[in-house]
Amino acid sequence: MTALPDCFCPTDGTRVPAGSLAWCCPVCRGPLDLDFAPTPAPLASLTGRVNSMWRYAECLPLAAPTVSLGEGRTPLVPLREGVLAKLDFLMPTLSFKDRGAVLLAELALRLGPRRVIADSSGNAGTAVAAYCARAGLPCTVYVPEGTSAKKLEQIEAHGARLRVVEGDREATARAAREAAGEDGVFYASHVFNPYFLHGTKTYVHELWEDLGGRLPDAVVLPVGNGTLLLGAALAVAELHAAGLIDKRPALYAVQAAAVAPLARAWSEGADDLVGVTPAAPTFAEGIAIPHPPRARQILSAVRASGGAFLTVTEDQIRHAQADLAGRGLYVESTGVACWAAVREGALGRREAVVPLCGAGAKTGMARA
Incomplete structure (x- = not known):
C-alpha cells in the first residue's frame, strides 16, 4: 500500500500525521488540507486506462482502490451554443458526491475504525452509506x-443507521462532530476531510480530457460547503503546474439567494464571512449552508481564478x-442552480460548463 500523505491546517499550519483518525485541526478546530502535490499524466497516456475516475491515478492520494463502483466519466452534453452540461447525476448513487465518498470509504477501510459516521442534507450521506456498504464498514x-x-x-437501503436531528443542517453537523470525538470513530466529513476534495477534483480532470486537453473559459459550480469548487481549483492548479493547460478557467460560484453567505461576503469585498446569515427555506437545500467552514478558501479560489459569485x-x-x-434531463432542484444562473445570460457569450449534480428522482419537482 502506498504511504498516506500527512494532513495540515491551512489556517495555522498544524500538521496531523497520516493514519490519524483526527478530523480537524487540533488547535483551531478548522478543516484540514492534504500535503500532496501530484503531477497529472499527459493526455495521450490515458488511452486504454480504466473507464472511471481512477484513470487519473497519479493525481489521487490513494492507489489500488478496492471499493470502487465505477464512479466518474460522466457524459458531457450541449445545452445551448457555448454551454455544456456534465451529467454527474449519472453516478452510482445519483449525485456527484460519489467522487469524494469513494475516497473517504477507501481511507476508512485502510485505517480500520470501529465505525464510520457522516452528516449530510442527503446526497453526501447517501454516497458515504453506499461506499461503506461496498467496503463492509458499519x-x-x-x-x-x-x-x-x-x-x-436510499441511505437506509445501503444498511446505514440513520440519526435524524431536530433542527437545521448546522445542528446536524454539530451532533455528528460531537460523536466524531469518540474513540475509534472515522468522521467521513465531506467538508473537513481533504480526501473528499481530491475526489471531487476528478470532475475537472474529466472535463480536460473530454475537451481534448483544454478547459472552457468558465466552470460554473454550485456552492454550499464548496467541495466541488475547491476540488475544481485543485485540479486546475495541478493541470496548470504540469504545463497541460495554458490558461486557467474562471470559476463562477452559484448560491441560492435565500441562503447566500459567500455571495454576500464577495459583494462586500471580504476575505471571510460577514455578519450572520440565517437558515431560510430554499429549493436548493443541498447548498443552503449559512456558515461554510472553508469560506476563506472558497472566496480566495474564486478571486484567484478571475471568477465571481452569482445568486439565483x-x-x-x-x-x-x-x-x-x-x-430530457430530470435533475433535483439543488442540481439545477448553475443552469438557472447561466440560462439568464450571466456569463454572456463565454464558453461554460455547468454540472447537473443530483437526480430529480431524489426530490421530485420544485413547486411554487
Whole structure:
C-alpha cells in the first residue's frame, strides 16, 4: 500500500500525521488540507486506462482502490451554443458526491475504525452509506429533519443507521462532530476531510480530457460547503503546474439567494464571512449552508481564478428545473442552480460548463 500523505491546517499550519483518525485541526478546530502535490499524466497516456475516475491515478492520494463502483466519466452534453452540461447525476448513487465518498470509504477501510459516521442534507450521506456498504464498514448518517424521504430511504437501503436531528443542517453537523470525538470513530466529513476534495477534483480532470486537453473559459459550480469548487481549483492548479493547460478557467460560484453567505461576503469585498446569515427555506437545500467552514478558501479560489459569485432566486431554480426536464434531463432542484444562473445570460457569450449534480428522482419537482 502506498504511504498516506500527512494532513495540515491551512489556517495555522498544524500538521496531523497520516493514519490519524483526527478530523480537524487540533488547535483551531478548522478543516484540514492534504500535503500532496501530484503531477497529472499527459493526455495521450490515458488511452486504454480504466473507464472511471481512477484513470487519473497519479493525481489521487490513494492507489489500488478496492471499493470502487465505477464512479466518474460522466457524459458531457450541449445545452445551448457555448454551454455544456456534465451529467454527474449519472453516478452510482445519483449525485456527484460519489467522487469524494469513494475516497473517504477507501481511507476508512485502510485505517480500520470501529465505525464510520457522516452528516449530510442527503446526497453526501447517501454516497458515504453506499461506499461503506461496498467496503463492509458499519456506518451512521446524521441528517436534519425535513430531509427528502427518498434520500432517507436510499441511505437506509445501503444498511446505514440513520440519526435524524431536530433542527437545521448546522445542528446536524454539530451532533455528528460531537460523536466524531469518540474513540475509534472515522468522521467521513465531506467538508473537513481533504480526501473528499481530491475526489471531487476528478470532475475537472474529466472535463480536460473530454475537451481534448483544454478547459472552457468558465466552470460554473454550485456552492454550499464548496467541495466541488475547491476540488475544481485543485485540479486546475495541478493541470496548470504540469504545463497541460495554458490558461486557467474562471470559476463562477452559484448560491441560492435565500441562503447566500459567500455571495454576500464577495459583494462586500471580504476575505471571510460577514455578519450572520440565517437558515431560510430554499429549493436548493443541498447548498443552503449559512456558515461554510472553508469560506476563506472558497472566496480566495474564486478571486484567484478571475471568477465571481452569482445568486439565483427560487423562481429561477423552479423554472430551470422545468426547462431541463423539458430537454430530457430530470435533475433535483439543488442540481439545477448553475443552469438557472447561466440560462439568464450571466456569463454572456463565454464558453461554460455547468454540472447537473443530483437526480430529480431524489426530490421530485420544485413547486411554487
